[in-house]
Structure formats: C-alpha cells, structure tokens
Amino acid sequence: MAPLLIGCVADDFTGATDVANIFARGGLKTTVLIGVPADDAQVDAEAIVIALKTRTIHPSLAVEESLNALRWLRQRHAQKYYFKYCSTFDSTHRGNIGPVTEAFLSELDSDFTIACPAFPANGRTIYKGNLFVGDVPLNESGMRNHPLTPMKDSNLIRVLAEQTKLNVSGCYHETVQRGASAITEWARAAKAEGIAIAVTDALGNDDLVKIAKAFQGLPLFTGASGLAYGLVTALGGGVANDQDVSEVRRPGLRAVISGSCSVATNGQVETMLRDHEGYRIDVDDLASGKDVVGEAVRWAKARLGRKPILIYATANPEEVKANQEKLGVEAAGTLVEDALSAITLALVENGVSELIVAGGETSGAVVKALDVKGLKIGREIAPGVPWVRTDHKTGSLALALKSGNFGNSRFFLDAWEKL
Structure with a gap:
C-alpha cells in the first residue's frame, strides 16, 4: 500500500x-x-x-x-x-x-x-x-x-x-x-x-x-x-493526475438538486429555468404536511429523459428569514434537507445516474440518504467542484457536490460537458 x-x-x-x-x-x-x-x-x-x-x-x-x-x-x-x-x-x-x-x-x-x-x-x-x-x-x-x-x-x-x-x-x-x-x-x-x-x-x-x-x-x-x-x-506532489474516473458511457438520466440559497446558486437556478423545467419546494407546504415529496417525484418521472430537470428550494434572504422565524432555524433546514434527500433517492431508483447537488448541507443529506461509502475523484468542472463517482445498488452514479457559493451562472448547464 x-x-x-x-x-x-x-x-x-x-x-x-x-x-x-x-x-x-x-x-x-x-x-x-x-x-x-x-x-x-x-x-x-x-x-x-x-x-x-x-x-x-x-x-x-x-x-x-x-x-x-x-x-x-x-x-x-x-x-x-x-x-x-x-x-x-x-x-x-x-x-x-x-x-x-x-x-x-x-x-x-x-x-x-x-x-x-x-x-x-x-x-x-x-x-x-x-x-x-x-x-x-x-x-x-x-x-x-x-x-x-x-x-x-x-x-x-x-x-x-x-x-x-x-x-x-x-x-x-x-x-x-x-x-x-x-x-x-x-x-x-x-x-x-x-x-x-x-x-x-x-x-x-x-x-x-x-x-x-x-x-x-x-x-x-x-x-x-x-x-x-x-x-x-x-511536499513535492506529482505533476500529473491519472485518477480521472470519467467513463466512456451513454448519457444517463440527469437531475439537479438545489438546496442552497446563496447568491451564486440563486443565479444558477434562474439561468437554468430559462430553458429547463424545474419544481420548487415550498417550505410552507412541507410544514403543513402536504405530500410535497410525492408530488415532486411524480412531476419528475413525467419529465425524465428530455433535458436535465431541476428540483430546487431556492429562496431570497427575506423568505429564508421568515421561514426560520416561523419554524426555527434547525427545523426549517431539516424539512428541506429531508425532502430533497427523499426526492433524490426516488429519482435514482427511477434511473437518474448523473446528479448535481448544490449546497453543503443538502449534499451531506443526499449522500447519506444514498448510503454512499466512498467517492472517486473525476474531472474538474470549476474550481472547487469535480465530478465524483460512486458505486450504488442501482449502478454507477456520477455526482457533482457543489458548494452554494461556487460556479458561474451557467454551472448547472455546462457541468455535463465534463462527463
């Protein structure tokens, strides 16, 4: 070793x-x-x-x-x-x-x-x-x-x-x-x-x-x-990286899951929605007990395979603050993380194999829900964000776990080219 x-x-x-x-x-x-x-x-x-x-x-x-x-x-x-x-x-x-x-x-x-x-x-x-x-x-x-x-x-x-x-x-x-x-x-x-x-x-x-x-x-x-x-x-590290785990593969079903409300991610969501379909997760609906997860999954299944779809919980700072005041900071965050994790798990079980996940807390929740044990590093999409690969019971998954603050406005659109 x-x-x-x-x-x-x-x-x-x-x-x-x-x-x-x-x-x-x-x-x-x-x-x-x-x-x-x-x-x-x-x-x-x-x-x-x-x-x-x-x-x-x-x-x-x-x-x-x-x-x-x-x-x-x-x-x-x-x-x-x-x-x-x-x-x-x-x-x-x-x-x-x-x-x-x-x-x-x-x-x-x-x-x-x-x-x-x-x-x-x-x-x-x-x-x-x-x-x-x-x-x-x-x-x-x-x-x-x-x-x-x-x-x-x-x-x-x-x-x-x-x-x-x-x-x-x-x-x-x-x-x-x-x-x-x-x-x-x-x-x-x-x-x-x-x-x-x-x-x-x-x-x-x-x-x-x-x-x-x-x-x-x-x-x-x-x-x-x-x-x-x-x-x-x-430390005198090497000059070349032979660890690129990108595969010669047919494109899989693609989705973007965004829980971040950062300025950068909000812009990326707005850019993607100009010519892609998206489903917004509403915190009030989650708090009221509505079957938001089921509705989102049904919406997504009807659209998988056309273009990458977007499931997002983007909100402006005023809306985020209002939700936190009503529900509590931890409770509001947990509601969104749990919903996005459940939706992601259902999407993967329905054939999605290439996923972008935006937001540190969201990425953590999603990876845990998928029961991922380890990740192999692939091609860099933007500074700070590589594609990674993991083996899952449904097959090989390609993931991009993006910090909310990273990437330009076209990140959700251009990242797939690195696959």
Whole structure:
C-alpha cells in the first residue's frame, strides 16, 4: 500500500470533494470516505479525506466526530493532518472551526497551527487578517445573509478568537511576500509570545506555496482547499493526475438538486429555468404536511429523459428569514434537507445516474440518504467542484457536490460537458 502522506478531515461533503480534487490534481492517489470507516478498513491512498457533516452541529458533537476521524487517520500514520473548512470560514461565534482546531492540536500534542481559508481561484483572499470574497469583505458579501452561518465580521482573527481559548494572531502579507524564511521567523516570535493559531494572509497561489513551505514541519494544517494546493506543492506532489474516473458511457438520466440559497446558486437556478423545467419546494407546504415529496417525484418521472430537470428550494434572504422565524432555524433546514434527500433517492431508483447537488448541507443529506461509502475523484468542472463517482445498488452514479457559493451562472448547464 502507498504511504499515507495526508490525512484530512472535512467539515462537509462539498468541502471534502473540493480538497480531494486539489490533492488528486497534485498527483496524489486520493480517496474520499463518507464518515469514519471500520477500524480494519484497508484504503490504498496517499491522501485520504474523511467527509463529515459537522459544520453546523453543536460544537461538542463536532469535536467528538472530528476527533474520531482524526484518530482513525492517525492509526494509518499520516505524515500530515489537515482540517478542511469552507473558504468563507462558515461558522458561528461558538464554532465549530475554533473548537475542532483546538481539539486537534491537543490530540496531536502540538502547540501551533495556521488558519488559512484563502482560495484565490475562487476569489477568496486574506489581507491583514480580513477575508475578502472577490472585491468585498466577507461581511459585505452574500455570506452576510447565510441562513445557517451568517458571517457578520470579515476579520478572521476576531472571529476565531471568539471560538477558542487559544491565542490567535495574524501573519500579514508584508511578511508572507518576503518568503518562507520570513514567515518562519515571524512564527518563531509568535510562538514565543504564546500564539497558538496564526491567521495567515494570502493573495495568490504563490503565497500559499510560501506559507506551506514555511510551516511544512507542522503536523496540522487548517484551511480551505487553496492551502491544500500549497501543501501538495511543498511536499513535492506529482505533476500529473491519472485518477480521472470519467467513463466512456451513454448519457444517463440527469437531475439537479438545489438546496442552497446563496447568491451564486440563486443565479444558477434562474439561468437554468430559462430553458429547463424545474419544481420548487415550498417550505410552507412541507410544514403543513402536504405530500410535497410525492408530488415532486411524480412531476419528475413525467419529465425524465428530455433535458436535465431541476428540483430546487431556492429562496431570497427575506423568505429564508421568515421561514426560520416561523419554524426555527434547525427545523426549517431539516424539512428541506429531508425532502430533497427523499426526492433524490426516488429519482435514482427511477434511473437518474448523473446528479448535481448544490449546497453543503443538502449534499451531506443526499449522500447519506444514498448510503454512499466512498467517492472517486473525476474531472474538474470549476474550481472547487469535480465530478465524483460512486458505486450504488442501482449502478454507477456520477455526482457533482457543489458548494452554494461556487460556479458561474451557467454551472448547472455546462457541468455535463465534463462527463
């Protein structure tokens, strides 16, 4: 078996395929596992990503599940460990990024790590400790209205300091641009002052490589998939990826399942509906007990095989807030996730074999409903979103698990070309 170079724990399923795509493109033999496998499971890979659904659960549960995954990876003697979270730092004042990072440092008997959610390929950069989405600070982007993790502060040092007892500081760009030796010197002084987590500026991929080289002696990295690019480069990853699992196959029945209400996904839904049929899931109907799932499945079965169909729960921020106030944040989200999961399961049982799923929480719910155990990485559709393949009792499934914020307006239309 190949030596395990990187053991990664991802806090949601879209993030897992995102970072696995980076490892695979860097030439590492990569596998995504859904949840923690049995202790005796044998996995032949240089990079293993364990996908969890811990981004929005209670911090104590997130820590417990994440530590179980880390301990499984430690039994495989990974050379480096990686905690993957979103490039928009999706979290709340209570966590879960801070608590999980703190627990990982303790488990690994380490006293220092970095936090770097920069992903320049998708317009996520960090300057003076502030996270930018494109040209605007995080708190001025669509993330300010996220239904589960609204980001009201772009300063990651402040955000992270609220989530952990550890001391947090920033390694700013004037240091990063001077190279790995300058970053190492800064870190030495920071550690002497009791700093345990360094929020590290990055404006481009070259910065991420410098950062990874400077900290390559650390056992633990935390960040988005951009930092994974830097780490693979610093470790001398391969230059070619032979893991493309795209198949020479006749096109299967296709569907898009969208639970995200992000600005990007709302635009993608609007674009697809211009010349494709869609069925909208209404939260009020779900809450009233109407057979929304049955109606949606009947609607879909009558249309499968023409063009890709769209089942969506898109709503504007005002409608999302109103639903949350009526039903509660968790209850409103669960209603939608459960409905979309049940609809997806019925579609797959009726021959759909190529699926795009939009939204981190939705993707997690759908993959669990399908009882998927592992994913193989295929062709990249857009930065952060590859096609993946899994074996299912109905046959081979092709899935694209898309973070709500990723992709251009034609993502739902153009993704199929990559198959």
